[in-house]
Amino acid sequence: MAADIDLELVQLRKVYPGGTVAVEGFDLRVKRGEFISFVGPSGCGKTTTLRMIAGLESISSGDLLIRNRNFTDVPAEKRPTATIFQNYAIFPHMTVWENVAFGLRVRKLPSAEIKRRVDAIIDKLELGSVAGAKEGALAGGQKQRLALARGLVTEPDILLLDEPLGALDANLRKSIQEELKLLQRNLGLTFVFVTHAQSEALSMGDRVVVMNAGKVEQISAPFELYTRPQSPFVARFIGRNNIIDGTLAEAAADRAVIATRFGPLSGLPTFDRGKTVTGHAAYAVVPSEYVGIEAVGGAERQDMAGVDGTCTALDPVGQVVYVSVRLDDALEVRLETHREMLSGRGIAPGTPVHLSWRPDRVTIVADAA
Amino acid sequence: MHQLKGLRLVLAAYTALFIAFLYGPFVIMAILSFQQGPEGGPQFPIIAWSLFWYKHVLGIAPPSRVAPLPIGEALTRSLILAFATMVVSTILGTLTAQAFRRRFKGSSFVFYLIILGMMVPGVLLGLGMALVAEQAGIPRTWWGTAFVLHVVYTYPFCFLVMLAIFNRFDASVEEASWSLGVTPATTFRKITFPMIFPGVLSAMLFAFTLSYDEFPRTLFTAGSQVTIPIAIYGTFAVEIHPNLFAFGVLTTLFSFALLTIYGVLMALSVRRAAARSIGLQEEIA
Numbered sequence: 130m131a132a133d134i135d136l137e138l139v140q141l142r143k144v145y146p147g148g149t150v151a152v153e154g155f156d157l158r159v160k161r162g163e164f165i166s167f168v169g170p171s172g173c174g175k176t177t178t179l180r181m182i183a184g185l186e187s188i189s190s191g192d193l194l195i196r197n198r199n200f201t202d203v204p205a206e207k208r209p210t211a212t213i214f215q216n217y218a219i220f221p222h223m224t225v226w227e228n229v230a231f232g233l234r235v236r237k238l239p240s241a242e243i244k245r246r247v248d249a250i251i252d253k254l255e256l257g258s259v260a261g262a263k264e265g266a267l268a269g270g271q272k273q274r275l276a277l278a279r280g281l282v283t284e285p286d287i288l289l290l291d292e293p294l295g296a297l298d299a300n301l302r303k304s305i306q307e308e309l310k311l312l313q314r315n316l317g318l319t320f321v322f323v324t325h326a327q328s329e330a331l332s333m334g335d336r337v338v339v340m341n342a343g344k345v346e347q348i349s350a351p352f353e354l355y356t357r358p359q360s361p362f363v364a365r366f367i368g369r370n371n372i373i374d375g376t377l378a379e380a381a382a383d384r385a386v387i388a389t390r391f392g393p394l395s396g397l398p399t400f401d402r403g404k405t406v407t408g409h410a411a412y413a414v415v416p417s418e419y420v421g422i423e424a425v426g427g428a429e430r431q432d433m434a435g436v437d438g439t440c441t442a443l444d445p446v447g448q449v450v451y452v453s454v455r456l457d458d459a460l461e462v463r464l465e466t467h468r469e470m471l472s473g474r475g476i477a478p479g480t481p482v483h484l485s486w487r488p489d490r491v492t493i494v495a496d497a498a
Numbered sequence: 499m500h501q502l503k504g505l506r507l508v509l510a511a512y513t514a515l516f517i518a519f520l521y522g523p524f525v526i527m528a529i530l531s532f533q534q535g536p537e538g539g540p541q542f543p544i545i546a547w548s549l550f551w552y553k554h555v556l557g558i559a560p561p562s563r564v565a566p567l568p569i570g571e572a573l574t575r576s577l578i579l580a581f582a583t584m585v586v587s588t589i590l591g592t593l594t595a596q597a598f599r600r601r602f603k604g605s606s607f608v609f610y611l612i613i614l615g616m617m618v619p620g621v622l623l624g625l626g627m628a629l630v631a632e633q634a635g636i637p638r639t640w641w642g643t644a645f646v647l648h649v650v651y652t653y654p655f656c657f658l659v660m661l662a663i664f665n666r667f668d669a670s671v672e673e674a675s676w677s678l679g680v681t682p683a684t685t686f687r688k689i690t691f692p693m694i695f696p697g698v699l700s701a702m703l704f705a706f707t708l709s710y711d712e713f714p715r716t717l718f719t720a721g722s723q724v725t726i727p728i729a730i731y732g733t734f735a736v737e738i739h740p741n742l743f744a745f746g747v748l749t750t751l752f753s754f755a756l757l758t759i760y761g762v763l764m765a766l767s768v769r770r771a772a773a774r775s776i777g778l779q780e781e782i783a
Contacts (some may be wrong), residue, residue, distance in 0.1 A: 205676040218674035234676035235688070256609045276674075349762050426584055 133161045134197065135319040135415040136182065136287055141191040143177050143343075149353045151177045152343045155191070159287075162184040162317040164310070166334030170366070174343040175323045176291055180320060183212045183289050195286055198260055211280030215292040217263040217272045225275055226251065226260040232283040269297050273305060275314070287319045294329060306333060327367050339363050352477065356416060357392040357492050359399040364414040364494050371420060373436070377411040377495065385493040387411045388455060396491025404497060411495040419490040422452060424474055427483040435485035438462075440476055454482055504749035524750065525713035531743035536562035540738050551744040552598050575709055579725060582641075583648040583709035588701045589654025590649070592694070595664050616654040620714030623647060628718040639720035647715040652708045663697030696764055701759055707753065713741050 141155035152174040159165050167175035180186035184191060184205030189222050192199045200208050220228050229251060233243045251257055254274040259267060267275065273293060280288055293309075294302045310333050313320045330337045339346040339362075340355065346366075347359040358364040364372055375389035385398035394413040399454050405411065425437060441461065442453040445459040457463045464484070476482055530540055535550030536559075553559035557566055594612065598605060624647065630636075631643050638644075671693070677686040691698075714725045718726060733742065 144667065183673075183677055185677070206679050206681050208677075210677065212677040215672045216670060218668065218670040219524065220671060220675075220689055220693075231675070231688070232680065233683055235678075235680045279678065281676075289677075329741070376624060 135161045135163070135195065136321070137192075137194040137197075138178075138182075139192040139194070141178065141181060141193065143174070143181060143186065143187045144189045149231070151345050152181070155345055157345075157348065158337065159319055159321070163320055164313050164320045164322065164333060164335045166322045166324060166330035166337045167340060168327055168337055168367075169346075171325060173340040175325075175340050177337075178340075179212075179289050179291055179321060179323045182287070183210055184208045185212070189249060192487035208290050209286040211283055211285040211287075213276045213280055213288065213290045214382050215294045215295045217296075219267070219272055219275060221264045221386050224261050224263055224382045225256055225267070225271075228275060229256075229278050229282050232279065236283075244496040246282055252284045252328055270301050270305060272441070273297065273437050277309075281316070281318075284320075288313075289320060290320060290322045292325065294324070294326075302329075309333065325377045331367070339366060341366070356490075357397065357399055358414055358494055361412050361494050363494055364412065364492070369417045369463070369465065371415045371417055371464060373381050373413045373415075373456070373460065373462075375411060375413065377405060377409050377493075378408050380493075381405065382403070385411070387413055389413065389492035394434060394491065396493040397489065398492070398493045398495075400495040401497070405495040409495055411493055414492045414494055415486050415490060417462075419486050420455070420462075420464040421485045422464065422466060422471075422474075423483050424476055424477065424484050430485065432487070433485040434484055434488045434491070437481065440478055442478055443476075452476070454484060524746075527743045528747050530740050531747050533740045535559070535740065538740065540740050540743065551739070551741045552748075554739075554741045555744045555748065565736075567667065567733060567741055567745060568729050568744065569726060572724055573728045575723060579640055579645060579648060580706045580710040582645060582655055583652055584702050584705040586649050587652040587656045587705040587709075588698060590653050591658075591701055591705075592660045592698060594653075594657050595660035599664050599667075599669070607753060612657055615650040615656050620651070620712075621718075622716035623650070624715040627715070631719070635660040637717050640716070640725055643719040643721075644716050645720055648709045648712055649710065651715060652705040655704045655708060659701040659704060660694070660697055662696050667694065699760055699763060703756070706756070724745050733755040736765070 132133060134161040138157040140154060142150070144150050155174075155178060157165075158384060160414065162344040167178060171177050177186055181188050181190075184203065184207075186202070187447060188201050191201075195209055210244070220231065223231065224248060228242055230247045232280045233246060235398050238246075241258060251260055256271065256278060257275055259271055264272065265392055276293070290309075293308060294305060295348060297305060322330070322333060327428075331354070334351060336350055337354050338348045347354060347363045349357070349359070352487070354363065355368045361372070364370050372392065373394060374390050375387035375394065378386045378388045378393060379400050380386075380398055382402075384395055386393050386395045396413055417420070418471050421433075436456055438454040438456040440452060444451040444453075450468055450471055451463055451465050453461055454465050461483070500723055529544070530542075531551055532547050532549070533539070533544055533551065534546040535554060547782045549742065554562075554564065555567060556570075560727075598609070627647055628638060629644055631638050636643065640711045667690075672682075672685050672690060673691045680688070711727050712725075713731070716725050717728055724732070730742065730745070
């Protein structure tokens with residue numbers, strides 16, 4: 130059962146010499162063949178954590194286990210990991226072929242085997258036509274694939290990717306994203322993928338770790354992360370959520386109610402009920418796709434919750450229309466809907482509108498006490 | 499448009515003047531080195547063109563009232579000294595710059611301590627070294643006291659060159675190598691050093707040329723066996739003949755030869771890397 134855990138972090142902590150805590154209390158278990166993404170704003174500690182796994186950054190306290198062996202104090206070159214850097218770190222004085230062969234040549238493998246393995250991976254990643262070229266002659270996507278080939282040829286247990294798509298243009302990023310996911314599935318290799326872009330994290334990760342200020346906020350599958358945030362930070366950072374603030378009025382295991390300026394709102398609580406008590410600040414989180422909009426005066430459905438506001442702006446982008454609605458002087462929300470849903474409903478900037486949603490779509494989150 | 503033209507004219511004149519001052523002395527010296535000998539002196543007009551002074555420097559001119567330049571042994575000493583200084587200073591400079599890639603406690607103090615070696619006036623350093631040697635009973639020799647000062651003087655130049663090279667050096671390339679399972683020592687040999695090699699060549703060139711024509715530090719510390727700049731200076735005390743100019747021309751040609759070697763090595767280091775990768779593929783195939 131524990132045999133197929135590739136990576137385990139136990140209370141991982143990084144303190145820089147100046148006393149700055151970069152990462153703390155990081156617990157994680159990654160199954161073999163899992164694609165796990167780390168996402169968070171810059172400076173949240175995601176890259177530091179990746180570098181601690183790679184051995185490029187020392188671990189201040191806690192344990193790092195790879196396939197049940199403790200690697201906490203093992204130097205980078207003795208770890209069964211390979212790292213892909215954002216700038217690819219291609220060796221500029223070597224050709225593509227030599228770059229890939231380098232990791233095997235220093236292992237003193239027989240040259241026939243080196244050739245077989247290098248040729249195989251160069252073939253797999255379609256680098257054959259540039260095998261004799263150097264970094265200067267390569268396009269962005271080719272450098273990216275070279276970095277992957279160079280890492281994969283050494284057959285690591287875990288591939289660590291540090292913002293590997295950051296330097297590519299948007300179109301290329303999309304296609305490489307798909308290639309990368311496909312490659313990972315075919316190889317059945319464990320990937321740890323660091324990104325600041327939530328779309329990359331959500332579309333590529335089997336699970337996503339959201340980090341903020343050196344701490345893990347949530348570890349969930351993408352859909353759960355999207356629909357059931359566990360903290361106000363995650364609710365703001367992931368997806369497009371409408372967030373209404375209030376104070377906790379009552380909390381049960383499957384239903385919590387918060388008192389807001391717009392009346393009581395209920396939803397599924399994801400906070401620790403042992404720590405967050407009645408009267409504590411809490412937030413109702415509604416993904417903007419789940420919010421319906423109509424002009425005030427229509428028949429309100431009993432099974433729906435909702436609030437009233439004033440439409441302030443309509444921003445159509447193709448078929449999708451983003452609607453801004455002012456609830457009161459302190460709160461304006463933005464929701465997305467389709468062009469057809471708005472036509473003929475008399476919704477225009479300045480008109481009063483009613484927003485509604487199914488109460489079970491709502492998540493109630495609270496800051497840890 | 500008109501103003502631009504005026505500005506261009508001024509800049510062109512400035513550049514012409516700059517080049518005149520840069521090459522003027524050498525050109526005058528080169529012309530005068532072809533003065534007729536032994537009766538012709540170091541001034542215009544040229545009585546007649548001849549290669550007499552070149553023959554004189556090389557010791558194949560017929561004996562005359564002008565004594566031969568005492569340069570044979572001095573030249574050998576200078577070349578050995580410059581070579582040894584180059585090797586030691588480049589190694590020291592490269593290793594120190596490598597150490598400075600990470601900030602360490604007191605690093606800025608150490609930085610200025612090293613830079614002091616090129617900032618302190620040479621005469622003071624030479625004189626001071628002579629006094630220390632005198633007090634400590636160390637004999638003053640070109641391969642001892644003078645060599646130490648040459649290293650003290652050229653090491654900061656090598657250090658600064660390598661510091662600039664490492665400044666532009668992307669450390670993630672080394673991290674990539676470690677993460678491929680390559681030890682730091684092998685990484686330095688196979689990745690770091692080939693990448694900084696052009697910088698190392700420049701540091702070597704600096705150290706060699708600075709040591710080769712170093713004067714004030716050597717004057718006080720070389721003892722009786724002098725180097726070439728001191729030997730030449732010694733001849734000034736008697737009388738200046740165009741044989742000195744002939745020697746100057748030969749030395750400059752030697753410097754150009756060194757620069758050419760430098761250029762060829764640079765080009766080769768690029769081409770060899772390319773050839774090696776092709777060779778490797780063929781060898782494995």
